[in-house]
Amino acid sequence: MLLLGIDVGGTHTDAVALGPKGIEAQVKVATNHDDLLSSIKSALSEIVQNTDASSIKQLNLSTTLSTNAIVEGRFEDVGVIVSAGPGLDPHSFMLCKDFHVIPGSLDHRGSETKQLNNLSLEEAISSCRKSGVKVYAAVTKFSPRNPAHEKEMELAIGDNADFITLGHQITGRLNFPRRIATAFYNCAVWRVFNKFADAISGTLEEMGLGHIKVNILKADGGTMPLPLSRKVPVQSIFSGPAASVMGIIALCKITHDSIIYDIGGTTTDIAIFVGGTPLIEQEGINIGSHPTLVRALKVHSIGVGGDSAISILEGIVRVGPTRVGPSIAFGGEIPTLTDALIWKDSCDCGNIGKSKAGFAAFASKIDMEPDELADKAIENAIDKIHDSTRELVEEINQQPVYTIHELLENRRIIPRKIYIMGGPAKAMKMDIFRKFRLSTEVPENYDVANAIGAALTRTTTEIELFADTERGVMFIPSLGYRENVPRTYNLEAAEKDAMNHLLAHLGEMRVAADGDNALITASSSFNMVNGSTTVGRNIRVKCQIKPGVVRTYS
Amino acid sequence: MLKAENSLGIIFFPAYDWAISPTHPEREERLLYTQDQLREEGLFDIEGIREYKPEVAETEDIERVHFCFPEAEAIATRSHYISTGGAIKAAELVMQGERDRAFALVRPPGHHAMKTVLGSRGFCAINVEAIMCEHIREKYGQKRIAIIDTDCHHGDGTQDVYWHDPDTLFISMHQDGRTIYPGTGFPKDAGGPKALGRNINIPLPPGTSDAGFMMVMERIVMPILEDFKPDLIINSAGQDNHFTDPITNMNFSAQGYAALTKMLKPDIAVLEGGYAIQGALPYVNLGISLALAGVDYSHVCEPGWNPETLKESDEIMKYIATLCESIPNIYFNPPAKSNEGIINGDWSVRHRNIFYDTEGFTESQTESLLLCNECRGLLKVQTQKENGPMGFGIEIPIGACDKCRNTGYSILEEAQVKSKYRYMQMINRREKEYMRYGF
Ligand SMILES: [Zn+2]
Ligand SMILES: [Zn+2]
Numbered sequence: 001m002l003l004l005g006i007d008v009g010g011t012h013t014d015a016v017a018l019g020p021k022g023i024e025a026q027v028k029v030a031t032n033h034d035d036l037l038s039s040i041k042s043a044l045s046e047i048v049q050n051t052d053a054s055s056i057k058q059l060n061l062s063t064t065l066s067t068n069a070i071v072e073g074r075f076e077d078v079g080v081i082v083s084a085g086p087g088l089d090p091h092s093f094m095l096c097k098d099f100h101v102i103p104g105s106l107d108h109r110g111s112e113t114k115q116l117n118n119l120s121l122e123e124a125i126s127s128c129r130k131s132g133v134k135v136y137a138a139v140t141k142f143s144p145r146n147p148a149h150e151k152e153m154e155l156a157i158g159d160n161a162d163f164i165t166l167g168h169q170i171t172g173r174l175n176f177p178r179r180i181a182t183a184f185y186n187c188a189v190w191r192v193f194n195k196f197a198d199a200i201s202g203t204l205e206e207m208g209l210g211h212i213k214v215n216i217l218k219a220d221g222g223t224m225p226l227p228l229s230r231k232v233p234v235q236s237i238f239s240g241p242a243a244s245v246m247g248i249i250a251l252c253k254i255t256h257d258s259i260i261y262d263i264g265g266t267t268t269d270i271a272i273f274v275g276g277t278p279l280i281e282q283e284g285i286n287i288g289s290h291p292t293l294v295r296a297l298k299v300h301s302i303g304v305g306g307d308s309a310i311s312i313l314e315g316i317v318r319v320g321p322t323r324v325g326p327s328i329a330f331g332g333e334i335p336t337l338t339d340a341l342i343w344k345d346s347c348d349c350g351n352i353g354k355s356k357a358g359f360a361a362f363a364s365k366i367d368m369e370p371d372e373l374a375d376k377a378i379e380n381a382i383d384k385i386h387d388s389t390r391e392l393v394e395e396i397n398q399q400p401v402y403t404i405h406e407l408l409e410n411r412r413i414i415p416r417k418i419y420i421m422g423g424p425a426k427a428m429k430m431d432i433f434r435k436f437r438l439s440t441e442v443p444e445n446y447d448v449a450n451a452i453g454a455a456l457t458r459t460t461t462e463i464e465l466f467a468d469t470e471r472g473v474m475f476i477p478s479l480g481y482r483e484n485v486p487r488t489y490n491l492e493a494a495e496k497d498a499m500n501h502l503l504a505h506l507g508e509m510r511v512a513a514d515g516d517n518a519l520i521t522a523s524s525s526f527n528m529v530n531g532s533t534t535v536g537r538n539i540r541v542k543c544q545i546k547p548g549v550v551r552t553y554s
Numbered sequence: 555m556l557k558a559e560n561s562l563g564i565i566f567f568p569a570y571d572w573a574i575s576p577t578h579p580e581r582e583e584r585l586l587y588t589q590d591q592l593r594e595e596g597l598f599d600i601e602g603i604r605e606y607k608p609e610v611a612e613t614e615d616i617e618r619v620h621f622c623f624p625e626a627e628a629i630a631t632r633s634h635y636i637s638t639g640g641a642i643k644a645a646e647l648v649m650q651g652e653r654d655r656a657f658a659l660v661r662p663p664g665h666h667a668m669k670t671v672l673g674s675r676g677f678c679a680i681n682v683e684a685i686m687c688e689h690i691r692e693k694y695g696q697k698r699i700a701i702i703d704t705d706c707h708h709g710d711g712t713q714d715v716y717w718h719d720p721d722t723l724f725i726s727m728h729q730d731g732r733t734i735y736p737g738t739g740f741p742k743d744a745g746g747p748k749a750l751g752r753n754i755n756i757p758l759p760p761g762t763s764d765a766g767f768m769m770v771m772e773r774i775v776m777p778i779l780e781d782f783k784p785d786l787i788i789n790s791a792g793q794d795n796h797f798t799d800p801i802t803n804m805n806f807s808a809q810g811y812a813a814l815t816k817m818l819k820p821d822i823a824v825l826e827g828g829y830a831i832q833g834a835l836p837y838v839n840l841g842i843s844l845a846l847a848g849v850d851y852s853h854v855c856e857p858g859w860n861p862e863t864l865k866e867s868d869e870i871m872k873y874i875a876t877l878c879e880s881i882p883n884i885y886f887n888p889p890a891k892s893n894e895g896i897i898n899g900d901w902s903v904r905h906r907n908i909f910y911d912t913e914g915f916t917e918s919q920t921e922s923l924l925l926c927n928e929c930r931g932l933l934k935v936q937t938q939k940e941n942g943p944m945g946f947g948i949e950i951p952i953g954a955c956d957k958c959r960n961t962g963y964s965i966l967e968e969a970q971v972k973s974k975y976r977y978m979q980m981i982n983r984r985e986k987e988y989m990r991y992g993f
Contacts, residue, residue: 089853108590113857177596291599400607403571526583
């Protein structure tokens with residue numbers, strides 16, 4: 001039984017086929033930026049040639065499709081219809097021209113404090129229709145407490161839309177501006193993503209792989225089934241770094257607080273593990289300048305990589321953040337970090353002779369010994385990595401907590417181990433070790449860790465349950481599930497309900513529900529008091545299938 | 555993208571696992587909806603606004619300010635150590651230049667805690683702002699500090715802590731003490747003999763709304779601040795002047811609080827009271843945060859807000875106008891003599907009975923200030939909780955002269971020899987020595 005993983009990256013597309021004992025086939029092809037499908041096709045066909053196609057069970061795919069579409073502005077116009085009520089001026093969050101604010105409001109408990117203005121809603125929709133909009137995002141403030149106004153909007157938009165994203169369907173977490181941006185991007189890439197999904201299904205059919213299950217990677221280190229991803233394509237953005245992190249989990253037995261480096265051509269990605277678990281971004285990642293609610297592993301990128309150019313400014317040797325073409329070893333003209341590593345005989349790649357000659361010539365031009373230049377360049381790169389890591393750990397340790405118990409417990413992250421992957425990983429291992437004085441490991445197969453991570457990662461999902469027993473309601477926004485509950489409804493019942501709905505949701509996605517990986521991540525119940533009487537409970541429960549891999553090879 | 559004009563640090567600590575009692579106004583739920591509102595607004599995504607974790611205050615921070623009997627740990631719970639630590643964190647952010655301004659959105663509050671504390675009063679056990687201010691002075695040197703208390707209740711604790719301090723200007727605007735707890739806070743209380751005109755009380759009539767508060771700001775608070783020229787402005791940002799607050803009778807709004815904050819420009823704001831936890835706090839806290847950061851707050855208002863029906867009557871405005879005529883005089887032409895204390899030799903002595911409403915007992919206290927021409931003067935306090943053991947405190951103030959310092963130590967020695975007191979505490983701000991005796 002084989003599991004396939006494909007990671008479409010900026011330069012390369014990596015693919016692996018994994019059997020019970022390890023890698024059965026691996027491929028690296030150049031990514032054709034304008035035709036991602038062709039890159040996937042050629043990687044796939046090579047894998048299929050080297051394996052038994054009938055034993056392939058699943059394909060997990062990490063693709064830059066949505067990311068590229070967003071970054072390059074290749075997406076369609078979206079009608080964004082919002083309703084805010086008191087607070088910040090909603091026009092501050094206007095991210096496209098078809099942006100309409102409808103009077104109406106809900107408060108923090110989900111009570112309607114002002115009816116949605118239907119006339120204004122009709123006008124907004126007709127204006128969108130006139131500008132030819134076919135996809136809509138409808139988002140109201142506090143919709144995770146009560147989706148009523150978003151549903152009214154959905155009803156009013158009706159047939160005008162090929163696709164509608166309602167804010168509360170994205171997540172039950174609160175953050176109105178992020179919810180607007182997330183819903184917007186989800187609509188913006190919906191069509192292009194669905195065309196791609198069609199093409200992938202067609203291609204697999206052609207190759208005789210119609211029977212396999214396809215999952216799309218998400219930025220949180222989990223996957224979602226292809227049919228589901230068609231409705232939430234925004235969740236597929238920035239999955240690349242997560243694939244690499246999950247690869248490390250499959251390849252190494254991580255138990256301590258650890259630092260993970262993925263040193264690429266232009267950037268180094270830094271991730272932090274607490275115990276054996278990768279850290280998740282508190283709220284969600286930024287797309288362009290817009291923060292979103294897309295859950296992601298906490299990965300910090302800095303502008304230092306193998307192809308980062310070496311420069312001298314006021315006598316100080318610097319590496320990056322600009323990338324000026326490839327390294328001399330690969331036909332470039334300006335020496336890079338990789339060329340410095342080649343000079344020190346730490347790295348064996350490309351045209352060694354040409355690299356060394358070019359490096360020495362550059363050094364003599366600036367009146368420096370090539371040895372000194374190489375040392376200083378490597379030192380500068382490592383210093384940058386070191387300083388950014390310290391800042392990141394400090395930032396995480398500063399993260400707010402809200403109970404006395406948590407504050408006094410004061411769990412601080414103290415990294416004990418470093419794992420490095422990516423092109424220059426081996427070459428920089430000793431230098432990194434000398435700087436940090438922490439056990440440093442470069443896993444075997446580190447160059448395809450991303451594809452391995454993609455192949456092995458599990459389907460993840462999270463839900464938030466919110467109940468207000470005074471109003472007698474329980475609501476799980478992302479599932480659109482709402483139920484009346486008695487006044488006796490309590491935290492225990494809520495936790496049970498949350499877990500059951502989580503597992504049932506997995507079942508609907510045709511994922512074997514594994515109770516062991518489901519866990520409650522936050523759970524609280526507050527007595528609501530009016531005067532001196534307790535009138536009900538305000539209950540919040542969050543649970544998730546935690547990110548992880550289905551097997552390990554360590 | 556929204557951007558803050560002033561970088562702002564918010565220390566949000568709702569103490570979700572602490573309450574005075576399950577249905578007490580000071581309970582777990584108090585900041586729950588505020589948190590929901592701030593999260594939903596995306597406040598912490600605004601460029602320049604960042605959330606921080608509180609520190610935990612040290613016992614020395616508390617014992618630098620208060621005479622605590624039997625001891626600090628017995629009076630302040632973990633939650634007090636953290637809310638005070640939250641204010642200290644706010645101060646550090648500003649003093650170290652990491653943030654232009656800071657807001658300690660923490661509970662429990664502190665402005666009813668006096669110089670000597672034997673227990674909790676008015677939901678407060680230790681004085682959060684005073685502990686923060688003295689932490690600042692201890693670490694960053696002597697500063698002129700103005701504390702503006704905008705809680706609906708008279709900040710009697712802060713008044714008491716700074717009664718003898720000429721370098722701290724305390725202004726409290728509150729609902730008239732004849733109509734509400736703690737029943738104090740009148741203009742005649744202008745400060746102790748060495749700090750006359752440094753304690754300004756502004757008792758406002760029930761029903762005061764935005765226009766009344768702003769008149770007080772423009773005609774009393776701002777002119778005095780302009781003259782006092784503080785190094786730091788602290789706002790005790792209580793929110794119980796709100797028109798929906800269940801335990802007060804004022805008509806102030808979120809818009810009003812934000813406008814007041816915009817005018818006051820405090821370096822550090824610290825949450826005090828405010829018990830309309832659903833209808834007021836989410837909006838008032840948002841308004842104050844935005845005003846501190848210099849972000850547009852014009853859309854922040856309560857769902858039921860109607861400025862017309864909340865407006866003060868002409869009578870109320872006239873009355874406030876008369877206050878605005880007379881009160882600035884207390885600062886600009888302070889009375890020659892303090893209204894409290896009788897002269898006994900070199901000492902100015904006050905006998906007082908102080909009621910601790912939260913715990914239901916009365917303290918009898920004798921406070922004496924050594925009248926000195928060289929410095930602020932040595933302070934000693936003798937205290938007894940209803941038939942309980944006696945406590946004794948001595949404070950050698952910042953900038954104390956040699957004579958006051960030496961007198962302080964000889965009085966302490968004498969008291970030890972006599973062994974009349976079960977507990978004794980020495981606060982020596984001059985040499986930063988803090989000692990306690992007894993058990
Ligand atoms: Zn109050
Ligand atoms: Zn003196």
